[in-house]
Amino acid sequence: MTEIKLYKTSTKGLKIIGMCLPFVVLELFLLSDTTYGTTNYVKSWLCICFFGLGILVGLFHTFDRRPQIIITETGIWDRTTNQDEIKWEQIIEAYPLDLFEQKFISLVTDDTYVFKKKPYKWAEKINKEIGAQNLNLHLGQININELELTDFINRLSKQKIEERRKLIKTFENKETKSSVSYFQKIVVYVLISLAMLFLSLSSFVVFMTIMIVMGISAFIARWRPDNAILRKYAGIATWFGLINMVLCIAVIKVYDNITEDVAEQVAIEIEEFQKLNTTLPTDIKSINEKLELNFIERYFANQIDYRTYDNDYELEANMLFGKRRTYDKNNSEWE
Template sequence: MTELKLYKSNSKGLKILALCLPFVLIGFWMISEKQNGTFDYYMGWFITSFFGLGIPISIFTLFDNRPQIIINENGIWDRTTKQTEIKWEQIKESYLIDIYNQKFISIVVDETFVFKKNTFSKLNKLNKYIGAQELNLNLSQIKIDENKLTDFINTIRISEKSIRNNQIQNFNSSLTLNPVSNSQKYFTYLLILICMLVASLSNFYAFWVIMITMRIGGLIAKWYRGTDNNSNLRKYAERLAYLGFTNMVLIVLIFKTYDYATNKIGIKLTNKIETYKTEFGNYPNEIKTISENLNFNPIEKYIVSKIVYKKTEKEYILELKFLNHNLKEFDTELNEWN
């Protein structure tokens, strides 16, 4: 017997992971950098704990290999409905609905279908209010054309049992003819994200253009449905909003990491410069020799190469242009760049 098995898309797990992981890292950074007892310290624990809950959920979603929907010549079964298999002869009608941007196929069954448990009357009233049924196939995590699947269900339910296997095979073949694989899509998204990051770091105005575009994309994804409730404009606007949000979070992480690294470099350099003065009675004329003796890693060496050292008669100045293109001096009292 031919079976068509539909699985959850791992994109849902990746979205959850991409949303939670940056905030968890920010929380860890706040915990490690802020003093115990301060508001920022406790906020770091709150952020880490709250968004950390999403990581096991995303991992479970990514590695959940159980089929959600199984279609065969006898009927259709959806694991999320908690019901038995629905026979094709029991289906009177099926139609596609959209509930808060989540796609469902509502199944109208006859009186021969016996529910495993009685649903709450309030839930039934809510289903009727939004146009749903007691049986609704959740397609929000399945990568498939919802309209084609709905048409297929309506076609096969009235077909003879002898031809259903062929219909399932043909429909399954049409699903595998997708010219663009998931890996190709993710690679494309990664390239777009890298370009957005480079543009954001290179130009302040480019960053705000991306932010505004992300906001517009988010509004379109939330409110625009199109004539057939399956608009390509809305689909791409949603992806643009996700990419823009990811770009924003990564920019924040990069800035925080850069601030931490530059402060660490500044402290090491000033300590070495002060040691040099103690030994030789004056400040060094340049810091290249000093920095070479500090065993910086390649990234730190690159940052050090961008530091401008200025020596006066009684003091010295360390200047560095930051990622936001602001020129800052290292404050030896506060041990940070201002």
């Protein structure tokens, strides 16, 4: 049987994971510095559990490969409606519906269609008030143009079975090309996010500029101007800014933990050298070679500038946002 299977995109799941994962990582780092049994310790675990649950939900949406909508030569079926297949002969009309930026296709059916699960009266009343039907195809998680699909459904409902087969085959080819295009779009979005992250961490001015653009875009998207294209790209810019902010916070926290740990190890080794030799080492390379560091830690250790004066020493390094910072040996942190 000729059929089209429409699947949920992984975008929603990836968005949920992308928003939750940085918070889980942050709280894990905070947890390592928190005393057991304290209020902050409990708060960290609550955050980890809450956002960890979000990651599980995101993984489910990402890897759920069950078809949501199946279109065949005999009818159409949507898993989210919890109803049986709707025969083409039973469809009078299909029309698109936009509710709070969620896309639907409402199906007007004749009296021959019997609901497996009859809608509640209050649900029927709400559907009537918002212009929906008792049968509505939810397209919020499917990457497809709702206007094209609506037109396609209306055409199929008025054709004979032989013509339906031809139309379904034609539409199936278009969907394959669309899937490739969608994958390319995801790759581009990932590359843009990485570029924004790199630029943000290189300059605080760039980071603040992105935040300002995000705020303006969020205002435009919320304002909902009549210009659909402007609203669309404002929404995309808002998401880019939000993801960039979360990634920056996560990277900064991880970076601070790594750099402080490396600097502390270097400082301890220098002081041990001073105790044994009653003098400070002339360079830091010999100190770094003695440390057991992974490749990330070793990379940062090689970026530390070491200099001595009188009977003391100083550690300096270029940090995120291009800022030059000095290591405070007493408080074990970068100033």
